[in-house]
Amino acid sequence: MTSSIQLPADFAELQPYAHWALDTETARNHHRLECSVTDIEAFAGAMMAWLDEILGRLNQFPLDAIPDEWRPLYWMVLSLAEVAPVVEFYHDARVPDGYDTRRFVADESFPLRPRV
Amino acid sequence: MVGTRGIRLQQLGLDANLEGNRRNADISWLIVLSTIENGRDDAKSHLMHDRYAELGRGPLPIEPYISPTYYELEKRHIFKRVWQHVGREAEIPNPGDYFVADLPASDASLIVIRDRDGKINAMHNVCSHRFNKLVYDERGSAGRRLNCKFHGWSYQLDGRLVGVPDEQYFEDFDRGQYGLARAHADVWQGFIFVNVDPAPAVSLADFMRPFYAGLEGYPFDRMTNCYRWQTVVNCNWKLALDAFQETYHVRYVHGRSIADALRTDDNGSMLPIDLLCGDFHRRLSMAGNPKTVYGNPKALTDGNGAAKQAGTSRAGKIAPAALKAGRGATKLHFDSAELPPAINWLKDPDWVFDINVIFPEFYVSTRPNYYQAYNFRPIAHNRTLFDSRVYYPEMKNAGGRFYQEYMKCVLRDVLLEDLGTLEQIQAGCESGPRTHMVLQDYELAVRHNAFVVDRMIREGEERREAESRRKGSPSAR
Numbered sequence: 001m002t003s004s005i006q007l008p009a010d011f012a013e014l015q016p017y018a019h020w021a022l023d024t025e026t027a028r029n030h031h032r033l034e035c036s037v038t039d040i041e042a043f044a045g046a047m048m049a050w051l052d053e054i055l056g057r058l059n060q061f062p063l064d065a066i067p068d069e070w071r072p073l074y075w076m077v078l079s080l081a082e083v084a085p086v087v088e089f090y091h092d093a094r095v096p097d098g099y100d101t102r103r104f105v106a107d108e109s110f111p112l113r114p115r116v
Numbered sequence: 117m118v119g120t121r122g123i124r125l126q127q128l129g130l131d132a133n134l135e136g137n138r139r140n141a142d143i144s145w146l147i148v149l150s151t152i153e154n155g156r157d158d159a160k161s162h163l164m165h166d167r168y169a170e171l172g173r174g175p176l177p178i179e180p181y182i183s184p185t186y187y188e189l190e191k192r193h194i195f196k197r198v199w200q201h202v203g204r205e206a207e208i209p210n211p212g213d214y215f216v217a218d219l220p221a222s223d224a225s226l227i228v229i230r231d232r233d234g235k236i237n238a239m240h241n242v243c244s245h246r247f248n249k250l251v252y253d254e255r256g257s258a259g260r261r262l263n264c265k266f267h268g269w270s271y272q273l274d275g276r277l278v279g280v281p282d283e284q285y286f287e288d289f290d291r292g293q294y295g296l297a298r299a300h301a302d303v304w305q306g307f308i309f310v311n312v313d314p315a316p317a318v319s320l321a322d323f324m325r326p327f328y329a330g331l332e333g334y335p336f337d338r339m340t341n342c343y344r345w346q347t348v349v350n351c352n353w354k355l356a357l358d359a360f361q362e363t364y365h366v367r368y369v370h371g372r373s374i375a376d377a378l379r380t381d382d383n384g385s386m387l388p389i390d391l392l393c394g395d396f397h398r399r400l401s402m403a404g405n406p407k408t409v410y411g412n413p414k415a416l417t418d419g420n421g422a423a424k425q426a427g428t429s430r431a432g433k434i435a436p437a438a439l440k441a442g443r444g445a446t447k448l449h450f451d452s453a454e455l456p457p458a459i460n461w462l463k464d465p466d467w468v469f470d471i472n473v474i475f476p477e478f479y480v481s482t483r484p485n486y487y488q489a490y491n492f493r494p495i496a497h498n499r500t501l502f503d504s505r506v507y508y509p510e511m512k513n514a515g516g517r518f519y520q521e522y523m524k525c526v527l528r529d530v531l532l533e534d535l536g537t538l539e540q541i542q543a544g545c546e547s548g549p550r551t552h553m554v555l556q557d558y559e560l561a562v563r564h565n566a567f568v569v570d571r572m573i574r575e576g577e578e579r580r581e582a583e584s585r586r587k588g589s590p591s592a593r
Contacts, residue, residue, distance in 0.1 A: 025343075025524075048433060055441055058514035066514065074514050080434065081521035085529045088432035089373040096372065099535035104347045104528070111207050111255070112342035114510070114517070 001039075005072045014050060017043045020079040021072035025106045028075075028082040032093050033101070037086065044087045047080040063116055074116070163557045168393050171560070171567045175552035178545045180566060181352040187221075187497035190569060193576030194476055195221035199302070199309040199320050201478040201491060202228055205236065206306065206340070207255075212273060215255035216241055221353075221494040222312045226299050227251055229258065231273035238301035238310040239275045243267075244294040262296070271296055304328075306337045307489075324474070327394040330458025331472065334482055338448055339507035343524050346503050349535060351542035353477055353494040354565060356502060359534050360479055360490065361400065361471060361561035363388055369533050374526065377411030379403035379466050389464045393564045396475035400561060401460060404468030409435040410526060411468050413484040434522065442519025446485070448509040455484065473561065475568060485509065486523070498542055504531060 003018035020043055022028045032040065047054075054073050058066060066074050090096055107113070165173050180186045202217035214229035217238070226238045227250060241249050248266035251258065261278070262271040270279030275296035283289060300311040302320035309320050325332075349356055359365065363386045367375050378386045389401040404411030459482055460467035469483040479490040486508045493501040506527055511517045555563055 029528075044434065048437065051437055051441075055515045055518065061514075063511065063513055063517060074517075077514060077518050078521045081438065081518055081525050084432070084434040084438070084522055085373065085526055088434055089526075089529070095529050095532040095536070097536050098529070098532035099347070099349075099538075101528075101532055104345050104532060104535065107344040107346060110342060110344045112204065112340060112507075113344070114341045116517075 007072055008069055011050065011054070011073060014046055014073075014076070017046055017076065018072060021075045022079065023071075023075050024108050025078075025082070026108060028079045029101055029106070031079075032082055032086065035093060037091055037093060040083045040086050040093060044080060044083050047076060051077070051080070063114075066116065164391050164560045165557055168560065168564070171393070171563050175554045176563060176566050177552055178550070180569065181355055181542070182497065182545050184497045186573075187352075187494070189573045189577070190494070191221050191223070193573050194569065195219070195494065196223070197311075197313045197317065197576075198476060199300075199311045199316070199323050200476075201307050201309050201474065201489070202226070202238075203308050204306055204342075205303055205308055206337070208236070210257070212258045212260065213256075214251065214258055216251060216253075217310060219310075219312070219493070220496070224299065224312045225249075226310055226312075227262070227296075228301065228308060228310065229262075229273055232260075233274075235274070236301050236303060236308055237274050238299040239296040240299065242297065243269055244277065244296060245269050250296070305332060305334070323396075327397045327399075328458070328472065328474070330461070331456055331482065333456040334459065334487075335448070335454070336487065336507070338509060339486055340510050341508045341520065342505050343508075343528075344503070344505045345528060345531070346501065347535065348495065349500050349502055349538050350498060351500055351538040352498055352545075353492045353500040354569065355541055355545070356500045356538055357473070357477055357479065357492040357565065358562045359538060361398070361473055361565070362559045363400075363402065364556060364559055365534075365537075369537060370530060373530050373533060374408075374410050377405055377408040378468070379405050379411075387558050389460075389467065390462050391558070391560055392461075393560070396568055398473045398561050398564050399458075399461075400471040401462060401464070402468050402470070403464050403466040406466060409439050410523075413468055415439055438519045438522035441515035442511075445512050445516025445519065446509050447512055448485075459484075473565070476565075488527075498546070502535065 001019040003021065005018045005021045007015050007018055007021075020028070020031065022031055035043075054077060058070060058074055058077070061067065061070065085095070086093055095101065165171070200219060200222070202219075203215060208214060208228065208230045211230050211232045211234070214227050217226045217228050218224075219226065225241045227241045228236065228238050230236055239250075241251060243250055243264040243266060245264065245267055248264055250262050250264055250271070252265075258273065260273070262273065263279075264270070268279070268281045269277065272278050275298055277291045277294045277296075280286065280289070280291065283291075300313070300316055302309055302311075304320055304324050311320075363378065366378055366386050367380075367384070375386075380386050389403050391401075392399045404413065406412040406414075409415055459470060461470075469481050472480045472482060474480065477492040477494070479488070479492070481488040486506060489505045489507065491501070491503040493503060495501055506524060508520050508523070511520055
């Protein structure tokens, strides 16, 4: 999978995973369903290797003022959280024996939901 | 001896004694706490069913979970009479802000709106003229007025009719008679409740405080980051709720995910610390496994030991990384001393959360650093809207949000595990190989819910019969 999103130069090694830079929970969750467990584990492994570095940079900004060029990395961090249950619990992109996640609809416009 | 059995409330029955209830409201929580304190050892040595003998012990009939007739009785005697949670005050901070609460079991769709005095109103979303919907969107701002799109009738935010085009062509017309039809609305701890009964048997305070006064002061209003998911599940509302008020299923349904986050006894059983059944509501208290991120509430906020201990039980590396990222990133710092007395009422050192079921179908799980709020809103006898929310504190930075997103995604997937069973169970009940379900001791909350629902229907039917006898008897004429 490729993405037109360009990550900051220092994080070019993560560029093959830029397709995980998705700005909503729904998009991240549905993307997880499209990926194989192998793809997901590769993404999680790469992110874990860079996580301290990424958060060190992102944490310099207030949450509501992350500059546009850094936002894709922020979304990729949230995607790491999205795939954590795949890697740690299920070893399957879906929840085994679970309810269809596409029927369990996140209210992305709920007024008390964090803006970022 | 534990529980609220000494506090009999007739609040929704025939002879509502509101004065008595108010007195009880002031003292009841103290009574509960002291009876627990006195009876602690005694309670542990007995089955929970022994403490609530009035609930019975035999198998439960499944008819109430599959019968359209029983559902009609629930609508009449419960959902058209009780207070129901519809959302948080903070969702509608400004005058004119509204959301629509659809309550199919109450045959109502309500506009919940803040007026210019800051007060919250609930009104039927039906124009008083020829019954068009006033608002079409699920939520928004009405500005200064609610305007009907059919013939332009215009209402103030509190429902008063203030504009009628061509008013002179209505004969003998009195605007005062045609405000929006109202439901009752009130707020407890920032939660908005509505009641469609024209004359509710009890106030919201009298409904909540006898059992839940001890929960007041929990920092609900400081958990401002809310995530919400909704789905319509093809099952009875009680079956859906039941899946969330017992721990027997955890080892199996959640065996791949968070089962190890709860404490087990020497036999591997996951007993709750305690369970309290009131006249309507019920509470369960849970112990966690401090070696897990999910089961150790002190992990994020407690300086040293807890964080090191948490995350040691599984091979996963993301959980500890999320925990590390979240340390110090929350804008709130919680200390167990800040929590009100009803939280972790037996003060168990491994306590992880309390489940509070507010009758009939509102579930609030209170934890030291976040809470969940679920409604199991009936749509039909075999259809339920599961409206689920989790509220966390605001985070300072990306690391904090990573931790929060981790906790949220785990929770969502765990909910999918729970939801996965429900439609199959409904089908199993409807296919009819058995007429009753058997319950073990710590599934008592399932029994309590069925018991209270059935009691309210029975009392309601008795009231109706008495009413029709009174009307039909010669002396009443």
